[in-house]
Amino acid sequence: AAGVIQSPRHLIKEKRETATLKCYPIPRHDTVYWYQQGPGQDPQFLISFYEKMQSDKGSIPDRFSAQQFSDYHSELNMSSLELGDSALYFCASSWGGGATDTQYFGPGTRLTVL
Amino acid sequence: EDQVTQSPEALRLQEGESSSLNCSYTVSGLRGLFWYRQDPGKGPEFLFTLYSAGEEKEKERLKATLTKKESFLHITAPKPEDSATYLCAVWAGTASKLTFGTGTRLQVTL
Known part of the structure; x- marks a missing residue:
């Protein structure tokens, strides 16, 4: 079965640079979620989109922005990168937007900021 | 604020x-509780x-x-391939996010 696709899988950036992470949800899923997982920590919710509209917002820095496009893929844009932004970034998708839908996670993008 | 606590932090079992x-939780209006398995450096895999x-x-x-x-x-009767971190997460209230616990690292040895 098709899964969530994330690209790139690995990304190395310098401080103060920008990064763009992409997420392609499971076909027919209309909701996308972004999570950040630091070393040895649990995933922390950043932001979610349902039918191309932002549906919920968590602890996402103002330096980060995201959107969902007409084909339901999503991009997380990160500017003025800091060392503390180094983490695994997961995208998850579901269908239905807000009910008790199971979120299926992608393989993640490992971002390293030097 | 939703809270999820998992115990033990680490568990070592023989095959x-x-x-x-x-997984203990304190939430307002539980809508669903999820279990995921996560291997190192990989995304959480849905279980239940x-x-x-x-x-x-x-x-x-x-x-x-x-x-x-x-x-x-x-x-x-676990097997070595069951070794992973098991994450519990809750979906509560009107939020669309999952709140995760810190996980239990399970190691199964021969």
């Missing part, structure tokens, strides 16, 4: 030695969703149960 992992107290679900050597305050993931 065939059954045990249980605990539980919606109401008394519900149970099984998959191979795993069985998840739910009460009004906690959930258990029972592992029967």
Whole structure:
């Protein structure tokens, strides 16, 4: 079965640079979620989109922005990168937007900021 | 604020030695409790969703149960390939996000 696709899988950036992470949800899923997982920590919710509209917002820095496009893929844009932004970034998708839908996670993008 | 606590933090079992992992939660309006398995450097892999107290679900050597305050993931006769971090997450209130516990790192040895 098709899964969530994330690209790139690995990304190395310098401080103060920008990064763009992409997420392609499971076909027919209309909701996308972004999570950040630091070393040895649990995933922390950043932001979610349902039918191309932002549906919920968590602890996402103002330096980060995201959107969902007409084909339901999503991009997380990160500017003025800091060392503390180094983490695994997961995208998850579901269908239905807000009910008790199971979120299926992608393989993640490992971002390293030097 | 929703809180999820998992115990133990780490668990080492011998192959065939059954045990249980605990997930305690304090939320307002539980809508669903999820169990995921996560291997190092990979995305969480969905295992179970539980919606109401008394519900149970099984998959191979795993069985998840739910009460009004906690959930258990029972592992029967584990094998080395069951070694992973098991994450519990809750979906509560009107938010669309999952709130995760810090996980239980399970190691199964021969």
